[in-house]
Amino acid sequence: MIIDAHSHVHDPVHSHIALLDDAGVDRAVLFGTRPHPERATDLASFRREMSVLDETISGRSNGPGDYRTAWQELDSACAAYPDRFIGFGKVRLDLPAPQIAADIEREVVGRGFRGIGELTPSPDGAGQIEPVLRAAADH
Template identity: 40%
Template sequence: MIIDSHEHLILPTESQIKKLEDAGVDKAILFTTTPHPEKANTIQEFKNEMSILFKVLSGEKNHKNDMERMRNNINDLMEVLNKYPNKFYGFGPVPLGLSLDETISWIEKYIISNNLKGVGEFTPGNDEQVKQLEIIFQALENYSYLPIWVHTFYPVTLNGINILINLTKKYPKVPVIFGHMGGYHWINVIDFVKQTPNAYLDLSASFSTLVVKMAIAEVPNKCLYSSDAPYGEPLLNKQMIEYLCDDEKIKNDILGNNVLKLLNLNS
């Protein structure tokens, strides 16, 4: 089974399913979204959609409004998952800044009860927000089957990545997906993932095919095919893996088996 392990909810959903079918992808793991850049036809429309995301990344947000936004986004996600259960799995967001008990309560109410398969995407806008992830890690020790997916490209710094690395080592029961392989710091991240059982690599948004080639060569059992749609294309990212990987078993693992194993799924 071929699974795109990281896509954001795209509207209309039928267009997202068509992209999967055109790419020969069986299922995708959906993440919530606030902006919808797929709606944009001009650069100004794109700027308008992305302005909300930039505010989130920079930390310019009201905590109460942020939680309400997450609840609404989860509702939108669940509507799609319930309508197309044969096409999608889901990951759900968890707010930063809650107490440990509040975080566990949120996970129970919005992640576990909805049968979501992991938490994230977390998009830390600064090093302090990366440090705040420790509460999430503490909560997830109770749910070791739930991975955490963290954005590690810009604006996350090398210092922020090192904070995340230390959290991953400190909480070995928590599976951690390093989204976008650390961006420009991909060598550091690949080296770390290679020696860390609970660390995994998301292959989307790579700025070079060489980065993906090295990841496949070093940690094929830790690589997860993904497109980050609508920011990437399922077909193109799948073709890149097929082009770079000659070994049929490794190719099948990266395109689906690795994430099925990580999430304890049969299909």
């Protein structure tokens, strides 16, 4: 069995399955995503999608609405292809430790995901990951 250890939800999901099939990949560890460069139709739309990525990895985009759509897309992809995707849920890093633990219980464990990722702390914010690791150790 060949497993792609790092992949993000594609839109539409069936095109992602086709790419996995073409590459001979049986399953993929699937992360949610906010940018969708595969949706771009020209340079301007590609730049817009990449600006979403820049906001995400810089730590400037971290509100609940920023996560909701990505969670829904990941849920849908994993539900549509449970034999192909191994879901990994993302949690917000800007919350107090008890809320992070509750989010892991609800958004990762509760959704049946197998792990947590990707974690994108703000620059110089690696300490934000500690409450996630502490809470995840219980699972």
